[in-house]
Amino acid sequence: xxxxxxxxxxxxxxxxxxxxxxxxxxxxxxxxxxxxxxxxxxxxxxxxxxxxxxxxxxxxxxxxxxxxxxxxxxxxxxxxxxxxxxxxxxxxxxxxxxxxxxxxxxxxxxxxxxxxxxxxxxxxxxxxxxxxxxxxxxxxxxxxxxxxxxxxxxxxxxxxxxxxxxxxxxxxxxxxxxxxxxxxxxxxxxxxxxxxxxxxxxxxxxxxxxxxxxxxxxxxxxxxxxxxxxxxxxxxxxxxxxxxxxxxxxxxxxxxxxxxxxxxxxxxxxxxxxxxxxxxxxxxxxxxxxxxxxxxxxxxxxxxxxxxxxxxxxxxxxxxxxxxxxxxxxxxxxxxxxxxxxxxxxxxxxxxxxxxxxxxxxxxxxxxxxxxxxxxxxxxxxxxxxxxxxxxxxxxx
Numbered sequence: 404x405x406x407x408x409x410x411x412x413x414x415x416x417x418x419x420x421x422x423x424x425x426x427x428x429x430x431x432x433x434x435x436x437x438x439x440x441x442x443x444x445x446x447x448x449x450x451x452x453x454x455x456x457x458x459x460x461x462x463x464x465x466x467x468x469x470x471x472x473x474x475x476x477x478x479x480x481x482x483x484x485x486x487x488x489x490x491x492x493x494x495x496x497x498x499x500x501x502x503x504x505x506x507x508x509x510x511x512x513x514x515x516x517x518x519x520x521x522x523x524x525x526x527x528x529x530x531x532x533x534x535x536x537x538x539x540x541x542x543x544x545x546x547x548x549x550x551x552x553x554x555x556x557x558x559x560x561x562x563x564x565x566x567x568x569x570x571x572x573x574x575x576x577x578x579x580x581x582x583x584x585x586x587x588x589x590x591x592x593x594x595x596x597x598x599x600x601x602x603x604x605x606x607x608x609x610x611x612x613x614x615x616x617x618x619x620x621x622x623x624x625x626x627x628x629x630x631x632x633x634x635x636x637x638x639x640x641x642x643x644x645x646x647x648x649x650x651x652x653x654x655x656x657x658x659x660x661x662x663x664x665x666x667x668x669x670x671x672x673x674x675x676x677x678x679x680x681x682x683x684x685x686x687x688x689x690x691x692x693x694x695x696x697x698x699x700x701x702x703x704x705x706x707x708x709x710x711x712x713x714x715x716x717x718x719x720x721x722x723x724x725x726x727x728x729x730x731x732x733x734x735x736x737x738x739x740x741x742x743x744x745x746x747x748x749x750x751x752x753x754x755x756x757x758x759x760x761x762x763x764x765x766x767x768x769x770x771x772x773x774x775x776x777x778x779x780x781x782x783x784x785x786x787x788x789x790x791x792x793x794x795x796x797x798x799x800x
Contacts, residue, residue: 464689476735516565562611584644599780628659631763661777685750
């Protein structure tokens, strides 16, 4: 069996060869011209380094890489009442960019629904939003993306309360856990929460979204989708739940690639069915100063390593991360901007179209296979879930 280092090295070589062969021919609408740094007296080697740096996914993820680039969206665009009276559902709305997104859309006059797992945190955010935006229409929706039963209940409750849904922002998510991996409803937890939970919720609310068109669905993915394996064999429950088949980074990459592929496949199916006024787009918010990793570092990695991760990530957040205000802009662009008129896109900070780093990200055959696999996971019985949990637990002991 290959070691993690060997798998990463092989994956890197394969991805380099794929990128070199493919180039930018498949993304003619995306400008890859370099942004000139402020000083023109730099040596040629430094200019070449700058050009390579600013064309990288990493540069698009941090403020420095976009410092000299024009922003594609600002909150001023929401002043025209484009969200006034619109129903907006945001998952993971109690922290980070989800919380900031909820604050912005509530202030813009939207009927804001906060999908939240923790009721106490949800009530605190609700009170905060109503205090900052008096008269704002904000409500809570109990929603645990790790539980199929909770998602079904949340969808039913939402449809009982609201007759329309104009914007669904699939923002909620968690990082992958260290070994041994954890399960949620019989599926590896990161994949369940980030992809399967949103897949189930989106399909449950899709008829309402179609009836409310023009409407939008925003999928918060990540540039980390590039770390997913380059093969399709991971579209199996046994592979997902096998701790020895993939690293923690690969698990997170698989979940984020699934979100991105789901967005593109949903766009293709909407177009084929004539629902051209329902836009499905994916975004990468960039590296944002949130507690996504640090909040559970000690639970995931133990007290010593967890503490070190907290220190390192804290420094990263201070030095090279967007604050939550800027971190939320790209998904707000996908949710509300009049300048965005098409679906099937992938956008990076700040509100810029960008290339998909993984060869399977916009592959139609993979998108269909992922859709079928996701439907099969939803169709499993509770007994199947129990057996899967028992088998994986036994295998990890």
